[in-house]
Amino acid sequence: EVQLVESGGGLVQAGGSLRLSxxxxxxxxxxxxxxxxxxxxxxxxxxxxxxxxxxNAKYYVDSxxxxxxxxxxxxxxxxxxxxxSLRGEDTAVYFCARYNRVFDYWGQGTLVPVSS
Amino acid sequence: xxxxxxxxxxxxxxxxxxxxxxxRASQSVSNYLGWYQKKPGxxxxxxxxxxxxxxxxxxxxxxxSGSGTDFTLTISSLEPEDFAVYYCQQGSNWPLSFGGGxxxxxx
Numbered sequence: 675e676v677q678l679v680e681s682g683g684g685l686v687q688a689g690g691s692l693r694l695s696x697x698x699x700x701x702x703x704x705x706x707x708x709x710x711x712x713x714x715x716x717x718x719x720x721x722x723x724x725x726x727x728x729x730n731a732k733y734y735v736d737s738x739x740x741x742x743x744x745x746x747x748x749x750x751x752x753x754x755x756x757x758x759s760l761r762g763e764d765t766a767v768y769f770c771a772r773y774n775r776v777f778d779y780w781g782q783g784t785l786v787p788v789s790s
Numbered sequence: 791x792x793x794x795x796x797x798x799x800x801x802x803x804x805x806x807x808x809x810x811x812x813x814r815a816s817q818s819v820s821n822y823l824g825w826y827q828k829k830p831g832x833x834x835x836x837x838x839x840x841x842x843x844x845x846x847x848x849x850x851x852x853x854x855s856g857s858g859t860d861f862t863l864t865i866s867s868l869e870p871e872d873f874a875v876y877y878c879q880q881g882s883n884w885p886l887s888f889g890g891g892x893x894x895x896x897x
Contacts, residue, residue: 682827719826719877721886733884769833775881777823778845780833
């Protein structure tokens with residue numbers, strides 16, 4: 675059974691930083707493209723970032739470029755999202771997901787409220 | 791950037807009725823289109839990939855069609871657990887994108 679478990683969310687002040695983690699099991703993590711997707715309160719789903727299996731190709735939505743960094747540790751089967759210069763509009767539930775042209779496996783999400 | 795437009799925004803139907811949801815892309819995404827179901831407090835659930843293939847464990851009442859720029863998700867006969875928000879997503883070009891969603895509510 676595939677399991678993706680996010681952690682690291684929590685209240686942060688605007689301008690602050692936070693690092694999210696996603697522990698993966700039940701899949702061949704080292705061969706998987708991985709992503710972060712978020713949902714702001716009362717809003718729709720928004721893709722945030724994707725990383726390839728080797729970690730040498732990274733893609734971001736424009737609104738987080740230069741502020742967020744996606745990374746991975748294949749030995750630890752873990753995905754990360756380093757978030758800096760956080761803004762109120764970054765307030766959301768952040769989901770970790772495997773990307774295969776679609777997002778086929780998802781974690782339960784971790785809430786990141788940003789206070790201004 | 792590919793924009794996905796979903797319609798209608800809200801669909802009010804009764805259990806047993808047929809639901810037809812539309813997703814239109816601002817440019818061709820070939821068949822790199824997925825559909826998701828989202829309920830409050832839950833992770834999104836992949837329903838359809840490749841525009842028309844059902845994901846593992848998805849009931850046959852869910853079907854997808856289309857290619858290029860126009861796509862449809864059909865729920866042949868709504869069950870009580872199907873009332874939720876549905877999103878389409880394109881995996882053709884970076885940046886990846888989701889549609890704004892269609893809420894299927896009980897009439």
